[in-house]
Amino acid sequence: DQQVKQNSPSLSVQEGRISILNCDYTNSMFDYFLWYKKYPAEGPTFLISISSIKDKNEDGRFTVFLNKSAKHLSLHIVPSQPGDSAVYFCAASGLGDDKIIFGKGTRLHILP
Amino acid sequence: GAGVSQSPSNKVTEKGKDVELRCDPISGHTALYWYRQRLGQGLEFLIYFQGNSAPDKSGLPSDRFSAERTGESVSTLTIQRTQQEDSAVYLCASSLVGPAFFGPGTRLTVL
Numbered sequence: 001d002q003q004v005k006q007n008s009p010s011l012s013v014q015e016g017r018i019s020i021l022n023c024d025y026t027n028s029m030f031d032y033f034l035w036y037k038k039y040p041a042e043g044p045t046f047l048i049s050i051s052s053i054k055d056k057n058e059d060g061r062f063t064v065f066l067n068k069s070a071k072h073l074s075l076h077i078v079p080s081q082p083g084d085s086a087v088y089f090c091a092a093s094g095l096g097d098d099k100i101i102f103g104k105g106t107r108l109h110i111l112p
Numbered sequence: 113g114a115g116v117s118q119s120p121s122n123k124v125t126e127k128g129k130d131v132e133l134r135c136d137p138i139s140g141h142t143a144l145y146w147y148r149q150r151l152g153q154g155l156e157f158l159i160y161f162q163g164n165s166a167p168d169k170s171g172l173p174s175d176r177f178s179a180e181r182t183g184e185s186v187s188t189l190t191i192q193r194t195q196q197e198d199s200a201v202y203l204c205a206s207s208l209v210g211p212a213f214f215g216p217g218t219r220l221t222v223l
């Protein structure tokens with residue numbers, strides 16, 4: 001049973017435009033959410049996180065939005081750059097259980 | 113070094129052999145995680161260590177898999193009697209508070 005779902009396996013976006021990556025979760029005990037980026041042959045790199053007490057967190061070109069009632073979060077990248085082409089993983093952990101659960105990832109292609 | 117390190121970076125073994133994968137977490141990090149990523153798949157949770165608490169082994173796929181951690185230091189993941197379906201990249205991560213930081217992974221190929 002997948003607790004963190006990324007329903008789009010891939011996404012293509014024109015360079016300079018906004019990339020929006022989506023993630024849904026099922027476990028209402030999750031209170032901390034993270035996004036990671038992964039290049040081939042490397043380990044995932046932490047990008048940005050958000051706790052359940054907030055609905056938005058911004059860091060440079062990256063913004064994460066959290067909608068607790070819909071159990072949905074999204075990562076916005078603007079403007080998208082060629083180096084953003086990678087696999088993006090959504091992840092979550094919960095109160096009393098710090099284990100981090102990952103989604104299956106979305107491959108982002110930034111088109112020139 | 114400042115990051116999580118893993119060894120070996122690549123391991124090729126024959127079906128039925130045992131393998132040991134090593135993870136050196138970031139110094140001071142109390143939590144340590146093992147994940148694996150099979151080809152074309154997402155990150156599959158295997159096991160989680162947090163300080164002196166009993167590890168969460170709920171992700172280990174079979175009793176051929178085991179892991180140990182020495183205090184808040186090195187961890188080893190052991191796979192006994194390897195099978196071809198064990199072929200994957202095995203990733204280790206560590207954290208203190210907040211996000212976990214990953215090592216580069218060990219690519220295991222079982223022939």
